[in-house]
Amino acid sequence: MAKMNFGGVEENVVTREEFPLEKAREVLKDETIAVIGYGVQGPGQSLNLRDNGFNVIIGQRKESKTWDKAVADGWVPGETLFEIEEACERGTIIQYLLSDAAQITLWDTVKKHLTPGKALYFSHGFGITYKDRTGIVPPADVDVILVAPKGSGTSLRKMFLEGRGLNSSYAVYQDATGKAHDRAVALGIGVGSGYLFETDFKREVYSDLTGERGTLMGAIQGLLLAQYEVLRENGHTPSEAFNETVEELTQSLMPLFAEKGMDWMYANCSTTAQRGALDWMGPFHDATKPVFEKLYKEVACGNEAQRSIDSNSQADYREKLEEELKALRESEMWQTGAVVRKLRPENN
Numbered sequence: 001m002a003k004m005n006f007g008g009v010e011e012n013v014v015t016r017e018e019f020p021l022e023k024a025r026e027v028l029k030d031e032t033i034a035v036i037g038y039g040v041q042g043p044g045q046s047l048n049l050r051d052n053g054f055n056v057i058i059g060q061r062k063e064s065k066t067w068d069k070a071v072a073d074g075w076v077p078g079e080t081l082f083e084i085e086e087a088c089e090r091g092t093i094i095q096y097l098l099s100d101a102a103q104i105t106l107w108d109t110v111k112k113h114l115t116p117g118k119a120l121y122f123s124h125g126f127g128i129t130y131k132d133r134t135g136i137v138p139p140a141d142v143d144v145i146l147v148a149p150k151g152s153g154t155s156l157r158k159m160f161l162e163g164r165g166l167n168s169s170y171a172v173y174q175d176a177t178g179k180a181h182d183r184a185v186a187l188g189i190g191v192g193s194g195y196l197f198e199t200d201f202k203r204e205v206y207s208d209l210t211g212e213r214g215t216l217m218g219a220i221q222g223l224l225l226a227q228y229e230v231l232r233e234n235g236h237t238p239s240e241a242f243n244e245t246v247e248e249l250t251q252s253l254m255p256l257f258a259e260k261g262m263d264w265m266y267a268n269c270s271t272t273a274q275r276g277a278l279d280w281m282g283p284f285h286d287a288t289k290p291v292f293e294k295l296y297k298e299v300a301c302g303n304e305a306q307r308s309i310d311s312n313s314q315a316d317y318r319e320k321l322e323e324e325l326k327a328l329r330e331s332e333m334w335q336t337g338a339v340v341r342k343l344r345p346e347n348n
């Protein structure tokens with residue numbers, strides 16, 4: 001494990017140099033990796049593992065859209081694609097990649113096949129951390145490990161195909177075989193991670209739920225919409241409001257700070273912009289910090305987990321979700337976005 005200095009703080013990380021793919025293949029050479037679920041993470045992780053030369057099978061409900069998707073991706077029914085229960089029986093490592101709510105429903109089925117020495121793998125600390133709410137308590141004689149890619153399974157696959165790598169965290173909750181650490185890290189490398197950083201199940205789920213509700217998804221939409229509305233209410237056109245709020249951010253400025261940091265992005269803007277941004281970052285920080293503090297508390301006390309369990313375990317949750325996403329898609333801001341994207345020269 002490499003010790004690296006991150007802005008003055010020492011951390012353990014695993015890089016591809018110290019844990020190359022050949023080593024990962026050696027660690028997992030006798031394992032059958034059963035990926036259960038073929039939603040978003042399932043395809044990303046299983047296809048990367050397959051392309052990297054590991055022995056992978058898929059467990060998925062037959063007669064579902066995602067079964068058909070798995071077939072289209074080259075998984076062969078009866079050879080590498082099975083019903084969930086059969087895949088659990090065949091796998092020595094069970095990658096539990098159903099939605100967090102479905103993991104609760106299918107737990108008894110999976111548990112039956114967790115015979116001594118197998119490994120149970122998660123990409124989220126949810127089921128284990130909130131075990132009082134999920135009922136997910138693995139037997140003591142299996143390894144319980146985690147690799148959580150820090151991004152969508154869609155990006156995990158796309159970046160792999162581009163020769164890049166999405167970073168992941170990893171954790172060991174239970175080491176029954178003495179091999180749990182190496183199994184976790186080997187899987188992390190196998191699914192195509194950039195580098196791996198160490199965590200535990202609780203810190204993974206607390207940070208993940210905070211991040212997605214916060215800057216990654218919830219806060220970003222709230223912040224962008226607030227500015228868009230103020231511009232529109234003051235007589236600016238949709239084009240002007242959208243370009244000044246979203247398009248310039250994603251197309252011009254975000255790539256600059258992704259590449260070389262915030263000061264680099266600032267340095268490449270006008271002195272007028274720099275002065276204003278440096279003055280206004282404080283008030284925006286102060287206005288939003290209490291919201292982030294409240295959010296973290298709601299995550300840590302389990303309220304956020306309960307809310308997602310309650311809503312996502314309803315039979316019609318997909319239809320209800322689609323209605324909410326439709327409202328977002330059909331809002332003026334994102335309808336404007338659709339036209340603006342079409343007008344990008346590269347899309348013509």
Ligand SMILES: NC(=O)C1=CN([C@@H]2O[C@H](COP(=O)(O)OP(=O)(O)OC[C@H]3O[C@@H](n4cnc5c(N)ncnc54)[C@H](O)[C@@H]3O)[C@@H](O)[C@H]2O)C=CC1
Pocket residue numbers: 037038039040041042060061064066096097098099100102105106123124126148149150151152153154
């Ligand atoms: N979506 C993502 O990119 C990320 C997800 N994760 C975690 O990875 C895990 C998997 O998440 P996703 O890929 O988003 O899952 P998902 O919501 O796409 O669902 C995965 C699979 O669950 C199956 N499923 C749903 N309900 C079922 C039921 N009642 N019975 C049988 N199968 C059922 C679906 O058919 C689908 O194949 C979760 O723990 C999630 O928190 C972690 C990082 C990112």
Ligand SMILES: CC(=O)[C@](C)(O)C(=O)O
Pocket residue numbers: 149150151152153208212216
């Ligand atoms: C993509 C990811 O890592 C998220 C936002 O945490 C999730 O999809 O749960």
Ligand SMILES: [Mg+2]
Pocket residue numbers: 149150151208212
């Ligand atoms: Mg995440």
Ligand SMILES: [Mg+2]
Pocket residue numbers: 208209212
């Ligand atoms: Mg998440």
